[in-house]
Amino acid sequence: MVARMSDDQVRNLLLDRLDAVATTQTAQQSGKSLITIAQETWVAFYTPTLDAVSKLPVLFSKQGEALSNFQASFGNAGLLKLFAFMAIAIGAGLAAEFVTNLLSRRWQGDETPSEDATLWSALSFLARRFGRDILGLVAFYFALRFVGLTLLSPAELSFAGPFVTYLIWFPRLGAAISRFILAPHRADLRLVNINSRWAGFLHRNIIGLVLLGGFTLFIVGFDTANGVAINETRIAFWLNTAVHIYVALIFWTARAGLSEMMRGTDPDRSKFDEWVAKAYPYFAVAVALVTWIVVQVLSGSGHIKLLLTAPHYTTMFWLLLAPAIDTAIRGLVRHLQPPMIGEGAVAEAAYKATKRSYIKIGRVIAGLFVVLRVAAAWNLDLRNLAAAGVGERFAANFVEFTMTVATGYVIYELVSLYVNRQLAKEQTSLGVVEEDAAGGEGGGAGGSRLTTVLPLALVSAQTGIIVIFGLLAVGSLGIDITPLLAGAGILGLAIGFGAQKLVADVVSGVFFLIDDAFRVGEYVEVGGTMGTVEKISIRSMQLRHHRGLVHTIPYGEIPKLTNFSRDWVIMKLMFTVPFDTDPNKVKKIFKKIGAEMMQEPLFKDDFLEPFKSQGVFQFDDVGIVMRGKFMAKPGTQFTIRKEIYNRVRKEFDAAGIEFARREVRVALPGGDETKELTEADKTAISAAAGAAVQQQVEQKAEEELAAKAKT
Template structure:
């Protein structure tokens, strides 16, 4: 009885989900016969009456046939997904059509913008416009006054302008951070006052104009200027955190402010047109303004390529070939990022997804460009911080210097990995992508790929941490080995050294190999590759090598026991 009631409930729900004709054609003759017995219309009373006349086997066959038909009908549309080359071709054709449409609508640009302004003026009227701009000017005046007062209350941060506190790095960093925090507090007070005035004075229609106007054309450019002053210090070369001369510092500072203004104006104008009866699809002014932003970035990167290369090179004398390559290619990298992000935005617009277009209009592409361009700059910043934060060299001599240099590079590699994760998280946040939730689904190939990358990143950091500890211990041991010690010398008069000087490099290689093998196996297993044959093959190879090189293995094991017992010392 319970089984029959369950069948009645399931059939009642399944009756609301029609099966596709393809699914019905794929069913067997017996199942089709049972499906044909379904009464029309398929009401609950009819189902009760039909089930009462059928045996349990017939009910079970009918239930399975109906559920299979519904499942196949629901899975049918998913199988119609186009192959990737076809989707790329369609996207390219849509982008070309979008560009041609923007060019074709260019002659109507001035008339459409005039219509948007006329609609804006007509909606408020002369008196309403005067009131709106009066409220905006009044709110700005009060907000600036509150900003100035809040900064003054926090203290006179310019008291060290001519002092000696900024002669070292930490003094300069403390001063710049303190100045930036004062500016940030002032900007926050400015924003809060504007929000209060907006809630009290402005109507909903007025806020639709005043809010984007103040945020995109005033507040965000001022925040960008504060960030630029923090990093570039255009008027104080002694406080500058990056390696760039006065000429390029001032040039980059001016043009970064201009870039923030142009980007803010682009976003504001799109909102203004949409709220005044001129959608972007009609005039395509967003295409031209967005193109202007990307061309501006290309112009800045190409003009200041010498300064950008010096900035990325830094002042650390322990530069590697990788650091030199990054510095040399950074201007080209900035140009490539601008071009790629322009193409991404155009592909999103051509695809016409409302959610993605909304994110673009909110500035997600500009924030993405900012963090991508900041990634190599963060590398330079990390190298500068490590240079001053790394503990002093343990011991003396050439070997200790090499170990100390290896320690610094280990810290730099860890910093690079953390910076890369931070940039990825910030970019994902702008596009409303939660990598944690994405990785937690565990079913799609994308989520498995994210988990595999996290495993490899964790293994990389673990390997660097182990290498850092071993390098510091090795520096001390190698320094001790270089110091003559007559009492501990061997018969030949050589200086005796600790066995750790020989064991530690072996331990470092063993730990690196172990971490790498485990991480690769875990990552392969996460993406769905069966690692059991790999483990079995590795075991067979190990046995073959062990039997084929017994003498070599015996010597290695014997040498390890000699080192553990400290039977011989370096120099004996």
């Protein structure tokens, strides 16, 4: 029948059959319930263990068989020749390494930092030493390889290559890396926060762990090459289990030292950092257990080839290293972060916030790197997880969702980092006057325009980033965001119609900020309400009265705003002296005080114009009113006023000038007979005088209120 078909008919028939097979397989896979999948996973988990236990009696005999096959393939003379040539090659490698170390030590020097060495001098020394170690290992490898290729046959190299790589080169490389990080014999050069006891313990056991892992990989390849399959002895099961148990024992035994190492020396540790430090040893034990379980399930499911490249060791390495990378990130940020801008609580808070932003960005990048390394170890293409048995659409959407969220988070932190750093720079460069320095009267100097606008810009930018990347992330999951956008538009219209007052407040606030009518920290008056601008939002502002009251005023309700703290302030002081005082004498005193204060380091930078006399202001019923004035920076006028009052009082005392006092004189008929007044008469006279004074005070208060109402 096929012979009678045309090419197109055969092609269509073949495609139909392939589609039918694919549909059947998909139906079989999708038809499994969760219970069935769990049962199959459980069987795959315990099957390798039972199989390994059942084959334990033949483990050593089969291993002897592999050794016998190895000996038979080369013969006694061949084995002697093999090991002799390997010894020569290893000796040549060691000689090359020795010469390389001598030359590199001569070129780079071997200066040992003193015990009070800085981080960079210690790091420089350790890097030079690590570089010499690696250079020596490279020389060892190439010399050994050159001699080995010259002396050994391909069959002999198939044994010698893995033997040297797994049992000599890898452990020595691990020892070099461990010596660089832990410096077990030099506590003053150690890069991590751990004592010498635990540093030496970890250094020795890291070498032992690498050696055990290398032996596991070597023996599996050795048995396979010599006629003993992996499933005949299950030696890989026992050695792999030993590796995972060894890892768990190391981290459990050294949990105190590892927690201290993870804690680091940064004084600005967060609660999350403390929690990670305490949980790290237990996390490591859990990683060892989980990776062992994964190996068991994969082995029981028949995915032996997937485990031949030891992806579980790579996974375990990077997962165990991830918290240590986090500690390294915190250490690098601490030493590489630019110095704190300015001084004070604001600068310190901004410095800590900047540090946390750098750490968060580093954590995201490190997390993505670890995920990529683990995926590469298992030969997973994150863009095509369908090849690993995951739904193609779900895989693509999940990866895109993760990358979108990570990108948005990094951008969010970068924007926050930049804005917060600029805000701290502006705030600390202004030298904000403390409330006590302002005498508790308000009217302090405001911040710059950026200090007012940047917080709103930061909130707006953060909100925009969250909304944009949130929608992109939702869209990457395959969800149509068009209805969301339409709903947001309808909601916006509803808000626009139903909250016109809110829209008016927001629009008014935008124009107030564009006009630079006020800034945070300035003293303003809005419709008779006075206070310091303490906080602003997109809808309203908060004024803090100097008595502690907080007034919240929507922008749309501000008819007129008076700013008392912009650029400069003039303060006029009045002093009442008796009628017989010489005004010129008072002028000279004011001039002297102004000149002296302009020379004072505490006040000279706050003056814009010195304190000087304005002459006689008026006469009242008490004496002559003399007025003086000065121009100063906003927020400093009250401190200057206090000092001027103190100095005027001292100078008046030195010059014999008294301040005029309000007096009430009572004219009595027959004034010459006042000495004969009784106590009752004196009491009546005092009451009449008090009533007269009270009447004058009330009259003056009414006049002041009337004058203020007119203005």
